[in-house]
Amino acid sequence: MKGVSLDLNALSGNWESVNLNPTVIIYRDGEQYMLSIIHINETSRQASPATYEIQEDEDGYFINYNLKRTAISYDVKLDVLHLSSLGD
Template identity: 65%
Template sequence: MNTKNFNLDSLVGNWESINLNPTVIIYCNRSNYLLSIIYMNEMNKQASPATYEIQEDEDGFFINYNLKRTAISHDTKLDILTISALGNYMRN
């Protein structure tokens, strides 16, 4: 399983949570990769995104989510994205 060394280009697209967490969209804006979490308001059915820059250090890729370092990994064989604070995602 390759979870640390992967190309962010391979993550671009829509990801649906296996654990019923909000949908995630990963995209490239110039040279930065961004991860948007799409929150759905159940009362008025409106979506509101929260966007985070994907960063990298010696431990791998991460975002700063709720003021905490949240790791991002990808199982290239199964094509499953894992966001440590939100769980596993499948490509939509």
């Protein structure tokens, strides 16, 4: 993904998982883009959202998820958002 700039505005919205991973929402909050991950507890069916600021450096966009850098990439041909530690 290096050298390819993502258009976060175009990626804004709800992203549903193809492999039972959590739902992801990308949205703008003022000048900053945010990414929310919504986990659903299988037993209680309760949703637990967590929100992260999308950051950018020379390697691209990422969030700090569970104290780890989680890269954000997008496959234009497949229309798939990928979070490096969470799946597609």
